[in-house]
Amino acid sequence: xxxxxxxxxxxxxxxxxxxxxxxxxxxxxxxxxxxxxxxxxxxxxxxxxxxxxxxxxxxxxxxxxxxxxxxxxxxxxxxxxxxxxxxxxxxxxxxxxxxxxxxxxxxxxxxxxxxxxxxxxxxxxxxxxxxxxxxxxxxxxxxxxxxxxxxxxxxxxxxxxxxxxxxxxxxxxxxxxxxxxxxxxxxxxxxxxxxxxxxxxxxxxxxxxx
Amino acid sequence: xxxxxxxxxxxxxxxxxxxxxxxxxxxxxxxxxxxxxxxxxxxxxxxxxxxxxxxxxxxxxxxxxxxxxxxxxxxxxxx
Ligand SMILES: [Zn+2]
Numbered sequence: 711x712x713x714x715x716x717x718x719x720x721x722x723x724x725x726x727x728x729x730x731x732x733x734x735x736x737x738x739x740x741x742x743x744x745x746x747x748x749x750x751x752x753x754x755x756x757x758x759x760x761x762x763x764x765x766x767x768x769x770x771x772x773x774x775x776x777x778x779x780x781x782x783x784x785x786x787x788x789x790x791x792x793x794x795x796x797x798x799x800x801x802x803x804x805x806x807x808x809x810x811x812x813x814x815x816x817x818x819x820x821x822x823x824x825x826x827x828x829x830x831x832x833x834x835x836x837x838x839x840x841x842x843x844x845x846x847x848x849x850x851x852x853x854x855x856x857x858x859x860x861x862x863x864x865x866x867x868x869x870x871x872x873x874x875x876x877x878x879x880x881x882x883x884x885x886x887x888x889x890x891x892x893x894x895x896x897x898x899x900x901x902x903x904x905x906x907x908x909x910x911x912x913x914x915x916x917x918x919x920x
Numbered sequence: 921x922x923x924x925x926x927x928x929x930x931x932x933x934x935x936x937x938x939x940x941x942x943x944x945x946x947x948x949x950x951x952x953x954x955x956x957x958x959x960x961x962x963x964x965x966x967x968x969x970x971x972x973x974x975x976x977x978x979x980x981x982x983x984x985x986x987x988x989x990x991x992x993x994x995x996x997x998x999x
Contacts, residue, residue, distance in 0.1 A: 737995050740991075740995075741988070741991070744987065744988075744991065748979050748984065748987065749977045749978060749979050750977070752977060752979045752983065753977035756977075766983050766986070766987075769979070769983065769987055770986070770987050770990050773987065773991060774990060774991065774994050777991065777994055777995070777998070778994070778998065828928070828960055831956050831959050831960065832959065833959050833962070833963070834962075834963050834966060839970055847970075848974075851970065851971060851974065866971075870968055870971055870972065871971055871972070871974065873972075876936075891932055891933070894932050895928070895929070895931060895932040898931075898932065898935075898964055898967065898968065899928070899931075899960075899964065901967050901971075902960070902963050902964045902967045905963070905967050905970070906963060909963075909966075
């Protein structure tokens with residue numbers, strides 16, 4: 711029997727030390743936490759808000775809030791997961807404000823099953839990404855993520871870009887594990903669809919649409 | 921027999937190597953016989969690989985400086 715009934719979070723000792731020191735008032739320790747995660751938080755904020763100004767606000771608000779509420783941080787989860795959770799909430803608030811769209815939510819009901827749509831079925835070139843320069847590739851990848859609904863791009867960014875586990879993603883987003891999985895599947899398939907337009911093998915158009 | 925829909929529903933776990941051996945074998949048998957699912961599986965796998973290969977995003981310098989200024993201000997007023 712393995713004790714694998716609860717998800718095992720890898721304890722990051724360096725992170726833990728930095729958090730402990732920050733709580734004791736060590737400001738340079740908190741600055742180190744910022745340096746560690748600001749890139750990921752900014753990218754996440756960019757991916758959700760799709761707006762640089764908003765992303766910068768989210769970045770600042772998240773770290774300021776984290777600093778302010780450091781004593782509320784429970785040591786049983788990663789600091790990173792905790793700050794991601796703060797950042798996601800801030801980013802969604804921005805998104806709602808900008809789009810004045812009340813429907814922007816991570817836990818909206820999604821039908822399972824019928825909406826798994828696969829539009830493009832075409833094999834890709836062997837190394838399609840090698841045929842583009844770095845800038846072109848970055849643009850294609852970013853535009854594909856931007857075209858996803860907020861719930862999908864958030865789950866995808868956390869899970870597949872930042873490398874959080876399904877359990878950590880669920881915790882950061884306050885979603886159930888099945889909810890994370892179903893969003894992840896849709897996100898992955900939609901991205902695959904979008905990239906297929908660029909990467910499909912030439913001459914396969916005839917069977918590309920069904 | 922596994923349908924294409926069944927296959928798609930297991931795809932995420934399959935790509936994450938979270939399926940048990942029995943399901944895995946069924947999925948692999950399906951891919952071997954179904955060209956569409958083979959293409960979907962292969963191209964989804966490559967989609968993930970391309971995104972994972974993206975380099976870490978550097979925060980623009982000006983954004984970083986403003987964050988540090990805001991933080992110092994905050995630190996000066998609390999604790
Ligand atoms: Zn199939």
